[in-house]
């Protein structure tokens with residue numbers, strides 16, 4: 273429930289207990305439900321202010337400053353604080369460039385052609401792509417309104433690079449599903465994961481690798497895709513190559529299709545126009561690290577570099 277009382281309870285349980293496992297925990301689709309702060313719906317809907325969160329964070333830090341020796345909380349709280357700053361950065365970015373809701377932040381990339389096949393869009397939205405981890409994520413999202421950062425990045429990369437669905441096309445369906453929809457963060461991330469900012473690394477996530485790295489026992493996949501429960505993790509990992517009884521065959525070949533889309537994206541990146549507009553984007557939205565930016569008094573370890581904004585783990 274998204275109300276003021278649950279917001280404060282969520283913040284308190286995070287800062288007192290759950291947050292110790294934040295670093296590392298947020299990359300796992302299983303553990304992020306408890307290791308992450310889970311404050312995103314509250315921050316998005318305004319049931320708590322980011323100022324209150326910063327205040328409580330500072331209070332907790334002061335308590336830890338009295339304890340000598342290594343403490344896993346320190347790293348976790350630093351990583352958490354960075355994300356609160358990223359949030360402000362992205363919200364501010366949309367305030368300053370409202371046109372990015374409809375066109376790429378880097379206009380050269382508006383020329384990319386997407387097929388926008390409506391059947392593929394439906395298969396993706398409903399979690400029927402034939403890729404177990406993608407299907408589990410989309411069904412989990414539909415049911416709970418939540419998914420961790422890494423899985424969000426992976427499903428968007430799959431849609432844009434693999435299915436050739438435009439970031440604009442998937443924006444509405446995702447916004448309706450996320451309980452924490454926050455346009456500033458969401459639109460920036462869609463464009464970054466689609467590889468069209470010109471200033472971020474282009475990363476295409478392999479669902480097989482993500483499964484092996486973050487759900488090797490198949491716990492998450494089996495929870496959300498019951499038709500795979502009788503299969504072994506190895507069969508699930510390579511579902512693309514082995515036909516699994518009772519489960520949809522893959523609707524696309526991710527390797528082939530993402531190669532095609534990467535070529536389209538890199539063609540713009542290499543073009544004269546692409547290089548010029550990327551410079552402009554960097555000027556306007558790039559990192560101001562080391563240029564006399566004002567820092568919060570108690571801030572530590574903040575990194576707002578462009579690479580950091582792209583990642584889900586502390587840089």
Ligand SMILES: Cc1cc2nc3c(=O)[nH]c(=O)nc-3n(C[C@H](O)[C@H](O)[C@H](O)COP(=O)(O)OP(=O)(O)OC[C@H]3O[C@@H](n4cnc5c(N)ncnc54)[C@H](O)[C@@H]3O)c2cc1C
Pocket residue numbers: 298307308309310311312313315316352355356358359360362419420421422424425428450452453454455457458461462465581583584
């Ligand atoms: C494609 C895509 C779409 C996303 N859409 C949204 C969205 O609509 N709303 C939203 O709140 N987050 C969005 N995120 C960022 C992130 O995935 C979620 O904020 C996070 O998973 C929420 O879980 P949490 O509250 O436990 O976050 P924590 O990890 O505990 O982080 C604390 C807070 O910091 C902010 N935050 C966390 N990660 C980021 C980030 N990478 N960039 C900016 N701010 C961040 C959120 O407000 C979050 O509640 C998106 C990420 C991707 C890749």
